[in-house]
Amino acid sequence: MMTTELGAPPVLAEGVTKRYGDRTALADVSLEAPGGSVLALLGPNGAGKTTLIRVLTTLIRPDAGRAVVAGHDVVTDAQAVRRAIGLVGQHEATDEYLTGRENLTLVGRLLRLGRAELAERVDTTLEAFQLADVANQLAGTYSGGMRRRLDVAVTLLTRPRVVFLDEPTTGLDPASRRQLWLLIDDLAAGGTSILLSTQYLDEADRLANSVAVLDHGRLVETGTPDELKARLQGDSLHIRVADVEDVGAGAEVLAGVGEITEVDRGQGSVDVRVPNGAGLLPDALRRLDREGLVVTGAEIRRPGLDDVLFALTGDGAPGTEDGNGAPAKSKTRKFAFHGRG
Amino acid sequence: MTAITHARATAGSAIRDSFVLAWRNYKHNVRVPSLIVLSLMMPVIFLVLFRYLIGGPIVIPGVSYVDFLVPGLIVQAIAFGATQTGVGLAEDVRRGITDRFRSLPISRSAVPAGRAVVDTVRNALVGIIVLGVGVVVGFRPDADAAYILAAIGIAMAFGYAFSWVAAYLGVTLKNVESVHDAGFIWVIPLTFASSAIVPVESMPTAAQWFADLNPVTSVADATRALMLGDPAGTAVIQSVLWIAALLVVFVPLAVRAYQRR
Numbered sequence: 001m002m003t004t005e006l007g008a009p010p011v012l013a014e015g016v017t018k019r020y021g022d023r024t025a026l027a028d029v030s031l032e033a034p035g036g037s038v039l040a041l042l043g044p045n046g047a048g049k050t051t052l053i054r055v056l057t058t059l060i061r062p063d064a065g066r067a068v069v070a071g072h073d074v075v076t077d078a079q080a081v082r083r084a085i086g087l088v089g090q091h092e093a094t095d096e097y098l099t100g101r102e103n104l105t106l107v108g109r110l111l112r113l114g115r116a117e118l119a120e121r122v123d124t125t126l127e128a129f130q131l132a133d134v135a136n137q138l139a140g141t142y143s144g145g146m147r148r149r150l151d152v153a154v155t156l157l158t159r160p161r162v163v164f165l166d167e168p169t170t171g172l173d174p175a176s177r178r179q180l181w182l183l184i185d186d187l188a189a190g191g192t193s194i195l196l197s198t199q200y201l202d203e204a205d206r207l208a209n210s211v212a213v214l215d216h217g218r219l220v221e222t223g224t225p226d227e228l229k230a231r232l233q234g235d236s237l238h239i240r241v242a243d244v245e246d247v248g249a250g251a252e253v254l255a256g257v258g259e260i261t262e263v264d265r266g267q268g269s270v271d272v273r274v275p276n277g278a279g280l281l282p283d284a285l286r287r288l289d290r291e292g293l294v295v296t297g298a299e300i301r302r303p304g305l306d307d308v309l310f311a312l313t314g315d316g317a318p319g320t321e322d323g324n325g326a327p328a329k330s331k332t333r334k335f336a337f338h339g340r341g
Numbered sequence: 342m343t344a345i346t347h348a349r350a351t352a353g354s355a356i357r358d359s360f361v362l363a364w365r366n367y368k369h370n371v372r373v374p375s376l377i378v379l380s381l382m383m384p385v386i387f388l389v390l391f392r393y394l395i396g397g398p399i400v401i402p403g404v405s406y407v408d409f410l411v412p413g414l415i416v417q418a419i420a421f422g423a424t425q426t427g428v429g430l431a432e433d434v435r436r437g438i439t440d441r442f443r444s445l446p447i448s449r450s451a452v453p454a455g456r457a458v459v460d461t462v463r464n465a466l467v468g469i470i471v472l473g474v475g476v477v478v479g480f481r482p483d484a485d486a487a488y489i490l491a492a493i494g495i496a497m498a499f500g501y502a503f504s505w506v507a508a509y510l511g512v513t514l515k516n517v518e519s520v521h522d523a524g525f526i527w528v529i530p531l532t533f534a535s536s537a538i539v540p541v542e543s544m545p546t547a548a549q550w551f552a553d554l555n556p557v558t559s560v561a562d563a564t565r566a567l568m569l570g571d572p573a574g575t576a577v578i579q580s581v582l583w584i585a586a587l588l589v590v591f592v593p594l595a596v597r598a599y600q601r602r
Contacts, residue, residue, distance in 0.1 A: 057444045082446035091437025095365060097372045102365075109361045110447050138372070154441070 008071035010035055010162040010193035011056060015065030018051050018217075025051040027217045028065065033195060033210070038188050040208035040225075041197040042308065047214040049197035050090060053166045056195070057087045070162050086160030090167050094150050096140030100131050103139055103150060104157055111158045121157060129153040145176030152183065163187065165196040169203060181206060201308055205229065213312060220312045231311045232303040235277030236261065237284055240297035244268035250293050257284045261307075271301075355448035362442075362455025366429065370463055376425065377463060384418035384471045391538065392478050401540055404569065411475030412492065412565035413537035415468045416557060419496050420532050422464040423503035424524030426456045427511025430599070431520040434512065443600070450596045453512075457504035464500040468493050484570040492567035495580050499560045502587035509595040537561040556583040 011033040018026040026048045033039040041049045054060045056069055058078040067074045070084035087093075094103050104125060108118040126132045129149045134142065139150055148168070155163065165184070169177040184207055188194055198204050204211045205225040213221040213228070221228065237258070241250045244265060251263050251270045258274035274280045277300035288295055370376050388411070396406045430453060433439045442452050472480070472493070482489055510527075511520045532538070534548050535557035541549050552558050559579035566573035 054440075057440075059440055059443055079446045082444055085444065087440065087444040089437050089440045091440070093437045093441035095438060097369045098365065102368065106361065106365055107441075107445065109364075110358060110442075110445055110451075 008068065009033055010037075010070055011039065011195055012068040013052070013056070013065065014067070016052065016055055016062045016067055017064040018048075018055060018060065018062050024217050026055070026062070029214070029217075029219045030065075031212050031219060031222060033193060036188070036191050036193055037209040038184065038194040038196065038207050040204035040211045041195065041214055042199070042201065042204045042211050043197075043214035044199060044309070046216075048217040049214055050166055051217075052214070053087075053164050053195070053197060057085060057164050058082055084161045086155035086158070086163045088152050088155050088163070088165040088168055090170070092147060092151065094139045094147055094154065097138060099136050099138055100126065100142070100150050100153075101135040103154055107154050108157055113158070125153050125157055145172055145179070148172060148176060148180065152180070156187070160192070162193045162195070165194065167197050167199065169198070169200075201228075201303060213308060215309055215312075220309075228308060229303070232307050234258075234273055234275045234303075236301040236303065236307070237272045237274055237277055237281060238269060238297075238299045238301050239272070239284065239288070239295060240267065240269045241288075242268070242294035242296045246293050249291065250288060253287050253291050253293065254284060256287060269297075273307075277301075351448070355450055355454075358448040358451030359454035359458060362451050363458045366456050366459035367462075369429075370459060377466070380418065380422045380425065380463065380467050381470055383421060384414050384467070385474055387417070388414055388471065388474060388478060399539060399543075405479075407475070407479045408481060408569060409540070409565065410538065411472065411480040412568050413535075413561045414475070415471050415493070416496050416499070416561045416564055417532040417537045418467050418471050419464045419500035420503055420528050420557065421524075422467055423460060423500045424507045424521075424528055425463075426453070426460045426504035427507030427509075427514075427520050427524060428517060429456050429460075430508055430511035431514065431517045435517055439599075449600055450592070453505070453508040453595050453599055457501055457508060460504050461497055461501040465493060465497045468496055482568045482570075484568055488567045488570065492564045495560060495567070495577065495584075496564050498584050499556070499580065502584045502591070505591040505595050506587060509591050509598055512595065512598045531555060531557050535561055536565075556580070556587070559583055 009032050011031070013032075014030050016026055016029045017024070029048070029052060031039075041052060043049050051060070055062050056067055056074060058074050058081050061075055069081045072078075072080040072084065074081050095106070098106065101122060104122045105118065108122060113121065123132075126135045129152070131146065131150060131153065134146065139147060142150065152165075152168070168184075169180055172180065181203075184194060184196070188207075196207065205228075208225060211221075211223060211225055211228055212219055237254075239250065239254065241247055244267070247263060247265055247268045247270060251260055254260060254270050254272045257280055258272040260270060261273050262269075262271040264270075272284070274284075281298060281300060285295060285298060391410055391414075392407055396410065399406050401409050430439075433442075433452070439452070472482075472489075476482075484492075507524060510523055514520050514523055534544070534552050535541075535555045536552060537557055541552045541558060544552060559576055560583070562576035563573055563580040565571070566576055
């Protein structure tokens with residue numbers, strides 16, 4: 001089969017659908033990543049990000065639709081796709097009983113790198129990922145951040161043209177997270193096309209040229225991070241009162257400042273969406289003070305994934321309490337975020 | 342012509358990939374000595390148990406019980422050792438390294454084959470050690486070295502085939518513990534309801550019927566006959582047919598199941 005690889009987009013999905021029994025993991029997802037770019041798949045747990053990455057990396061077959069990666073169909077030409085891609089999956093993919101060097105060597109051998117070339121590349125890779133000092137220690141003895149670095153190093157050893165990273169920073173400490181961001185920057189600057197998934201809006205904003213938002217297996221929006229943020233004017237004020245009994249009264253007062261998005265009775269906190277957090281925070285505090293409500297915490301929060309999804313789908317979010325004062329809908333959803341695998 | 346070249350290249354790279362992955366599994370065996378120690382413990386304990394505690398009343402016409410027992414225990418140890426192939430694969434699946442391997446342009450059979458090869462080599466080592474311990478407790482083989490090697494070879498080949506059965510179970514069943522348990526659940530009846538430990542004639546009729554059909558019986562009979570210098574032809578042929586049949590069925594099943602993971 002002749003496929004023109006030059007000029008083909010690194011990732012192209014058309015109507016990709018995947019079902020598991022009754023559950024639709026992906027429903028008719030179509031997207032295209034331009035060459036040399038970073039595309040972020042943004043969505044909560046269970047949105048279908050991992051399923052889409054597994055389809056694109058030939059690990060599972062779509063039930064309908066087709067996907068072309070690096071110019072090759074993921075179903076009919078899977079081996080050619082595998083030669084062009086690298087995958088950093090969600091789960092640890094290094095071997096704990098091999099040393100860092102051996103982990104790299106194993107994959108290099110499987111990909112038929114010549115002996116001299118392999119040895120040289122393993123050395124430069126260990127160096128580049130700051131693993132040279134621990135190269136001869138078992139990967140099982142590495143810290144979480146080091147293992148993640150090794151994971152990425154193994155993936156990049158063979159210089160794939162398209163790199164997939166499934167929630168690469170989940171579970172990393174802030175320093176390791178930053179380190180990985182810089183690495184992704186470098187990689188993109190070198191011309192590698194990257195598709196990564198994340199639950200964090202700030203991460204997508206920081207890294208990606210374009211963002212595809214997934215929710216419940218559907219693609220709800222694609223655009224640049226700026227376009228996405230333009231739909232999310234303003235910030236959120238997160239205010240905590242000393243007495244959780246006061247939370248209802250607090251919400252009433254704060255409704256005069258902006259739109260209440262969440263009332264948490266357990267924590268005694270209220271979230272208010274306002275156009276300008278820094279400007280309106282003093283006003284909010286003054287109003288609460290006037291009503292004799294004691295505030296123990298106040299912060300300005302930048303919009304998060306919840307807000308994106310709410311802005312795009314109008315589904316689930318604003319936690320304006322219902323008449324009974326039961327925790328609002330967004331509480332349940334928030335719970336679902338943490339609860340679902 | 343290109344098709345033949347291609348097929349040859351494919352077979353060549355499948356073997357090469359398997360050996361690269363075998364190197365990985367070999368490292369595991371060196372670095373996790375419990376793999377080999379545990380697979381030795383059971384046969385050695387059984388050997389002492391049956392030789393000195395349980396085997397006393399067992400009388401088999403024409404052969405001392407220790408001579409009967411040791412070849413059977415070698416086969417049983419190898420069958421148990423082979424279940425490790427499934428446990429190892431299930432562990433890989435749990436860890437996420439399977440996704441890495443499956444996203445690489447390597448032969449589809451390489452990962453299970455790499456494990457099966459190393460587990461078979463470890464099995465051979467275990468078989469030889471059990472043989473050595475057997476000699477210490479009184480086992481006296483009565484055949485040329487070539488026959489004893491052939492006996493070990495048949496047991497090993499059987500272990501290799503069993504590794505593929507275990508590989509299939511390992512990737513079909515989801516979690517490591519159930520793979521581990523399932524290993525015991527199918528290997529215990531297979532090895533005890535066979536001629537490995539006691540003669541089939543001593544069993545109740547229903548068990549005899551099962552034991553006669555059991556591939557472990559053929560392999561235990563072949564191994565024993567070769568080691569004791571008895572006529573081994575029929576048992577050897579039966580064993581070879583069993584080994585071939587298991588491979589023909591379970592290699593494709595395991596490879597397919599692994600691809601679907």
